[in-house]
Amino acid sequence: MNLNNLKPAWQRFRLLNAMQPVDQEEILWIIERTEGMAMSKHHRFAMNAFMFILLTICCQGG
């Protein structure tokens, strides 16, 4: 079997898969979801740091 004979088939397969239009909303959802997740991670970290500092200050010299 000559692999080169399958090259046109791969091109056809690729073209077939390119025919369905991309759902832009879906792509935006995927990339914005990660941004949201990164933001909430930072937010959580900031909140935890703040609580830690607050507790450290409040519980000193008891």
Place this chain on the structure above:
Amino acid sequence: MESQKRKFLQIIEANQGVIKSLCRAYYMNAEDQQDVFQDIVLQLWKSFKTFRGESKISTWIYRVSLNTILVKVRNEKRKIATESISSSALTFPNAKVDDDTELLSIVLQSLKDLDKAMIILYLEGYKNKEISEILSLTPTNVSTRLSRVRAALKAKFQNQCYEFKQP
């Protein structure tokens, strides 16, 4: 940021055929294909921010997509059953192979994950050196593996191809 997103959307739109073909080459189930498509888009977006255009966009798409798929497949326990050509006899579906696309699909399904990635890149027209860069292998490794896969495919498919190619 918005212009970056617009540009990214255009790139995905222009190359969706490649991404979806790769998803289909590795996953049979529509749900799995959708999952891996999302993973690829996510990795492309992360890497897009640092993409300096040193390679062609299509090469970058192949590199990120194939590496995402290979990592995902490696980590998954419920992997699509792909039998190694060397370890088992290839089973053909009851229906006769009636066109090159179906033959391509059967060939791809019969390959190991990394070999499949190599063959896809070969079919896409990449040279051994480029394939080795995309898959982080040495050129010698690529060359050896390709010869081995070619030989195995030749042995397995010779009769079927002959039958198929007859008018």
